[in-house]
Amino acid sequence: MKNVILVGTVACGKTTLCQCLNGMELSYKKTQALEVIHHTIDTPGEYLEHRSFLRALITTSVEADMVLFVLDPTQDRFMFSPGQSSSFPIPTAGVITKADVATEAQIKLGKELLELAGADPVFTVSSFTGEGIPELTAFLQDDN
Ligand SMILES: Nc1nc2c(ncn2[C@@H]2O[C@H](COP(=O)(O)OP(=O)(O)OP(=O)(O)O)[C@@H](O)[C@H]2O)c(=O)[nH]1
Numbered sequence: 815m816k817n818v819i820l821v822g823t824v825a826c827g828k829t830t831l832c833q834c835l836n837g838m839e840l841s842y843k844k845t846q847a848l849e850v851i852h853h854t855i856d857t858p859g860e861y862l863e864h865r866s867f868l869r870a871l872i873t874t875s876v877e878a879d880m881v882l883f884v885l886d887p888t889q890d891r892f893m894f895s896p897g898q899s900s901s902f903p904i905p906t907a908g909v910i911t912k913a914d915v916a917t918e919a920q921i922k923l924g925k926e927l928l929e930l931a932g933a934d935p936v937f938t939v940s941s942f943t944g945e946g947i948p949e950l951t952a953f954l955q956d957d958n
């Protein structure tokens with residue numbers, strides 16, 4: 815199983831996704847600091863949104879095998895820069911969250927933006943309905 819670090823804006827669904835991937839009950843908890851749960855490193859959205867914290871994400875990522883850029887397609891702001899994956903020393907995959915409430919057009923745009931940021935591959939999931947979670951889990955279980 816790959817160790818992953820989740821990076822994304824405030825409220826994009828990182829913690830809920832970590833709970834889902836770890837088979838935990840879903841319960842809302844604002845992330846205040848870096849938190850390790852089994853194979854996942856959960857991060858506060860502020861670390862991406864406030865540029866002065868970005869270095870902490872990059873430094874912490876050396877503990878992981880892969881970065882997951884997490885994007886909520888229902889939010890109208892996108893914080894990933896084109897090519898941002900290249901600032902991390904490990905490969906980057908993308909996860910689009912909240913597929914249960916996002917429109918097709920929002921998901922398509924989100925996928926394009928994640929690919930532009932350098933995420934490959936990109937998964938579309940809902941932590942609420944479980945859509946896309948088996949595909950993401952299978953990808954993360956493969957250590958190659
Ligand atoms: N509809 C829907 N809502 C979701 C989903 N995943 C998360 N949410 C909701 O989105 C909100 C934020 O979720 P979190 O997982 O706490 O977001 P986060 O990225 O960890 O946020 P920070 O800790 O602030 O960085 C909560 O109200 C969740 O219930 C999903 O798959 N579908």
Ligand SMILES: [Mg+2]
Binds near residue numbers: 828857
């Ligand atoms: Mg959180």
